Every structure is written in structure tokens, then in C-alpha cells.
Amino acid sequence: MRKAALSLVALGLLLLLVAWYPRYVEKPAKDGAGPLSVYVDPSRPAPEYHSPLDWWQTHHMDVLNRGDLVQSDCLQCHDAKTSCNNCHSYVGANEIVP
Ligand code: HEC
Ligand code: HEC
Known part of the structure; x- marks a missing residue:
């Protein structure tokens, strides 16, 4: 009986580990993948002073x-x-407040 309870606890811990295991997050990049992706309205052209990017x-x-x-x-x-801020929080720069 005790053994069964213990193995249930062990199984529970294992499931928590799987659920909370840190996931790899893509670094911020224009149109990149993941929550840090840098998004700029595609109808806007990049101004000349952005070049070279x-x-x-x-x-x-x-x-x-x-x-x-x-x-x-x-x-x-x-x-x-x-x-701005998805990248700034990644690199540790000050937050841009509109
Ligand atoms: C006319 C619209 C426009 C303005 C104004 C503008 N940007 Fe951009 N910006 C863009 C576009 C479009 C891109 C994407 C360029 C590309 O992918 O080649 C971009 C890209 C960037 C990137 C690179 C993002 C990355 O992940 O590579 C940074 C940093 C940036 N802009 C900062 C600024 C800052 C700071 C200013 C103000 C001084 C500014 N931009 C003004 C349109 C603009
Ligand atoms: C792809 C990444 C990225 C993006 C997107 C980005 N920045 Fe930055 N920004 C940086 C980095 C890296 C620094 C330098 C941090 C340092 O030197 O400590 C910086 C620094 C700055 C600083 C100076 C902060 C300080 O404390 O001196 C300003 C101002 C700034 N960015 C404005 C902007 C604005 C406005 C936008 C959006 C239009 C923007 N940035 C988007 C990467 C980015």
C-alpha cells in the first residue's frame, strides 16, 4: 500500500517536471519565431537610416x-x-515608454 502511494508521488513529480521543464526561446529577431519575435507593420517601408540593418x-x-x-x-x-521592448527586455536595456 505504502509502495503504491510512493510510486504515485514519484509519478506526479515526474509529470510536474515535464510540465515545467524550461523551454528554449528563440532570441528576438525580425519576423522570428516565438514570443520575442520583433514585429513591424509590413505596410511601412524601412527608413533609409536603417541601412545597413x-x-x-x-x-x-x-x-x-x-x-x-x-x-x-x-x-x-x-x-x-x-x-522595442521584447528585444530590450532580452538584452537588458531600458524599457521604451511611449
Ligand atoms: C518608416 C517606418 C520606420 C521608422 C520611422 C523607424 N523604423 Fe525601425 N524598422 C522599420 C522596419 C520596416 C524595420 C524592419 C527592417 C528590415 O527587416 O529590413 C525596422 C527595423 C528596426 C530595428 C531592427 C529590428 C531587428 O530585429 O532587426 C530596430 C532596432 C529599429 N527598427 C529601431 C528603430 C528606431 C530606434 C527608430 C527611431 C529612431 C526607428 N526604428 C524608426 C520601420 C521603421
Ligand atoms: C533587436 C533588438 C532591439 C530592438 C528591436 C530595439 N532595440 Fe534599442 N537597444 C538594443 C540594444 C542591444 C541596446 C544597447 C543596450 C546597452 O548598450 O546596454 C539598445 C539601446 C537603446 C537605447 C539606449 C538606452 C539607454 O539606456 O541608453 C534606446 C534609446 C533605444 N535602444 C531605443 C529603441 C527604440 C525606440 C526601439 C523601437 C523602435 C528599439 N530601441 C528597438 C536592442 C534593440
């Missing part, structure tokens, strides 16, 4: 901090939630 990904903060552009310029095309 890999430069822009690592330097947009300089342009903003210098004041060449302001945050509200960005939010015309970007939704802060789905195309």
Missing part, C-alpha cells in the same frame, strides 16, 4: 541619445511592445 541594430541608441531623432519618430512605425 546590422549597423542600425547596434547603433540606434547613439542616434537617439545624440538627439538626431527622437523616440516618437520611431513609434510611428514601431509598436514599443512588439518591436
Whole structure:
């Protein structure tokens, strides 16, 4: 009787482990997979200053901090939630508050 109860507990723990096992989450990328995917309204063209994109990904903060552009310029095309903060929370940068 005791053995049966113990094996039930063990089975329960095993099921919890499977249910809570950490899942691999794709890093934020434009049109990537998973909850961190960066989404930009496809009807909007990318502005010229985004090119080359890999430069822009690592330097947009300089342009903003210098004041060449302001945050509200960005939010015309970007939704802060789905195309700034999903990446910012991943890299540990400050949250963009619209
Ligand atoms: C006219 C619309 C528009 C404006 C304004 C705009 N963006 Fe973008 N942005 C886009 C589009 C479209 C893409 C996707 C480009 C691509 O996939 O080639 C993009 C991509 C990005 C990316 C790269 C995302 C990734 O995962 O690679 C970052 C970062 C970004 N924008 C930041 C900004 C910032 C900061 C500003 C304001 C200074 C801004 N954007 C203004 C349309 C815009
Ligand atoms: C694909 C990833 C990604 C996306 C999308 C993204 N950023 Fe960033 N952002 C970064 C990284 C990386 C940093 C640098 C963090 C650091 O140096 O500590 C940064 C830094 C910044 C900073 C400087 C923050 C500070 O504390 O100095 C600003 C401002 C900024 N981003 C604005 C935006 C805006 C506005 C958007 C949306 C339009 C955006 N970012 C979208 C990756 C991203």
C-alpha cells in the first residue's frame, strides 16, 4: 500500500517536471519565431537610416541619445511592445515608454 502511494508521488513529480521543464526561446529577431519575435507593420517601408540593418541594430541608441531623432519618430512605425521592448527586455536595456 505504502509502495503504491510512493510510486504515485514519484509519478506526479515526474509529470510536474515535464510540465515545467524550461523551454528554449528563440532570441528576438525580425519576423522570428516565438514570443520575442520583433514585429513591424509590413505596410511601412524601412527608413533609409536603417541601412545597413546590422549597423542600425547596434547603433540606434547613439542616434537617439545624440538627439538626431527622437523616440516618437520611431513609434510611428514601431509598436514599443512588439518591436522595442521584447528585444530590450532580452538584452537588458531600458524599457521604451511611449
Ligand atoms: C518608416 C517606418 C520606420 C521608422 C520611422 C523607424 N523604423 Fe525601425 N524598422 C522599420 C522596419 C520596416 C524595420 C524592419 C527592417 C528590415 O527587416 O529590413 C525596422 C527595423 C528596426 C530595428 C531592427 C529590428 C531587428 O530585429 O532587426 C530596430 C532596432 C529599429 N527598427 C529601431 C528603430 C528606431 C530606434 C527608430 C527611431 C529612431 C526607428 N526604428 C524608426 C520601420 C521603421
Ligand atoms: C533587436 C533588438 C532591439 C530592438 C528591436 C530595439 N532595440 Fe534599442 N537597444 C538594443 C540594444 C542591444 C541596446 C544597447 C543596450 C546597452 O548598450 O546596454 C539598445 C539601446 C537603446 C537605447 C539606449 C538606452 C539607454 O539606456 O541608453 C534606446 C534609446 C533605444 N535602444 C531605443 C529603441 C527604440 C525606440 C526601439 C523601437 C523602435 C528599439 N530601441 C528597438 C536592442 C534593440
